[in-house]
Amino acid sequence: MSASDWESNEELQYFREYLRIPSVHPNPNYEPCVEFLRRQAKQLELPIKVYYPANEHNPVVVLTWQGLEPELPSVLLNSHMDVVPVFPENWTHPPFGAEIDEEGRIFARGTQDMKCVGMQYLAAIRALKRNGARFKRTIHISFVADEEMGGRLAMRPFVDSKQFRALNVGFGLDEGIASPTSEIPVFFAERTVRRVFFKIGGTAGHGSLLLPNTAGEKLSYILGKMMEFRKVQSQRLESNPELSIGDVTTVNLTRVEGGVQSNVVPPQLMVCFDCRLALDIDIHEFDANLHKWADEAGGGIDLEYEQKRGHIPPTATDETNPFWVAFKEATDHLGLEIKLQVFPGGTDSRYLRNVGISALGFSPMNHTPVLLHDHDEFLHAQTYLKGVQIYQKIISNVASV
Missing domain, CATH: 3.30.70.360 (Alpha-Beta Plaits)
Known part of the structure; x- marks a missing residue:
């Protein structure tokens, strides 16, 4: 794609708009994120609910695409809205400018960790809906606060709430890490x-x-x-x-x-x-x-x-877990090189696993330097758009289990 194509691409425009919202610690304001997601839900014709499991300042936003068999356990596509602090003097581009350089690199805090993944979910669902796709299982797309501070004010209390139990989640996807090689890590457990x-x-x-x-x-x-x-x-x-x-x-x-x-x-x-x-x-x-x-x-x-806390059981990655089988079939079909790993840090996946829900951490960002929490965090536009295509196949598979 040319520079003009990157500037005019609908999904890249949405992604960059989301990146420009400075939901940054130590005092993130999530309301602009919530309003942005309300507009996305309206455009996608999906119902949206906003929960406040801990206090009025830390929302959990959930968009829902109902399945043909809603009684089946659902699929949760999770991401977090908050980003870590920036030191603008160490950046070559404004950290919330979402500028694209001549190489197609989008510079902004959150390009890798992890506003990319949340918007790739929505972009994939937009494409699937336009193609008339429907799936057995209901799909929930969640955007949570406070992950960078350990999730104590969002995902952690949310999974213990009756509102979360009503979602009937059977499987979750969450964030992974960029990879400078062709291999993409898939995280099935955390220390x-x-x-x-x-x-x-x-x-x-x-x-x-x-x-x-x-x-x-x-x-x-x-x-x-x-x-x-x-x-x-x-x-x-x-x-x-x-x-x-x-x-x-x-x-x-x-x-x-x-x-x-x-x-x-x-x-x-x-x-x-x-x-x-x-482990x-x-x-x-x-x-x-x-x-x-x-x-x-x-x-x-x-x-x-x-x-x-004690060890949280890892997600099964064999034939006993049909969601893993469906995920692996998708990555094989796409010809992706994946490697199972234990996540070195902590993500909200641990709260899902702790209540018995299998979850995988996956960010389709190979051939990309690892820049989460670093200066000049960026993601290439083509990598982002390829990730949207990857999620279309993965979401189709796991929602059809």
């Missing part, structure tokens, strides 16, 4: 998040002394144990080319706090670690080791967790 705070008490006093049992000494011990564990996982990843980052446990020091003055030994220090536990990790054993190391460090250490 378990553990954010642990060690609140370390110790002997306080003058900085000129060698006091026993100080918080600093205990911190040194804890840090050593956590970094030793981290090193083992790094070596596993480096020594086995078959493993990806989602297959190992990551441990990262993210916060250190404490101290009152440069010549005073503090009575307490706090250190936080962000841990993402691989092969025994969670009870991991937690027991944290407490063991706290005792070995000298005691007087309280452990607090920002997140503390």
Whole structure:
């Protein structure tokens, strides 16, 4: 396509309009997104409902295309409206300008994460409806708030609501990640998040002394144990080319706090670690080791967790799951190279899996550098439009199961 074709393409116009809405943290305003989606629903002749599962500031928008057999479990196509902060001085294009350069690259926050996928769903459904398609299963297209902050104010409470249960969801699609190669990752599971705070008490006093049992000494011990564990996982990843980052446990020091003055030994220090536990990790054993190391460090250490959950069962990717079979048949038909992986971060898919709904993370963005949360985030116009065609086939297959 030429530059003029990109500028005039209907679906690219809708996509760029959505990208220009700055639903950006730390204070996203979702109302312009909701109004945009209301206009999309009207154009598509689909009913739309807006839910507020946590508070009036964090909506969940659901468009519905009713199936021929609405009693069957439905298909949920999920995406999130919020995007992470930007630093405009580090961008070569306005981060909410949705400008297209001469190569066809669309620059804007959300092009990859993940306003693209939400609009590709709608574009695919627009094409299918124009072609007169109808499917057995009802299709719900959801646009949620707060995903970038963990979904605590949107998807997490929504899946526990009677409104969500009324949707009768049997299978969900959600976001994946771009791929710089021809291969497209498909995510069937996520690691378990553990954010642990060690609140370390110790002997306080003058900085000129060698006091026993100080918080600093205990911190040194804890840090050593956590970094030793981290090193083992790094070596596993480096020594086995078959493993990806989602297959190992990551441990990262993210916060250190404490101290009152440069010549005073503090009575307490706090250190936080962000841990993402691989599926092969025994969670009870991991937690027991944290407490063991706290005792070995000298005691007087309280452990607090920002997140503390068990492993969520992965989505079955074999013949026992007819939705997976239908998805795989679609990607095979299209000649796509896909690779099953465990998602390295966290998405709203985990809330679906946690209530027993199989879900896959998939973003059709191959031959694309991974720029989510990065400066100059972009997606090529042709990649976007090809993704629309891919979703037409996938949606047709899974809604016909």
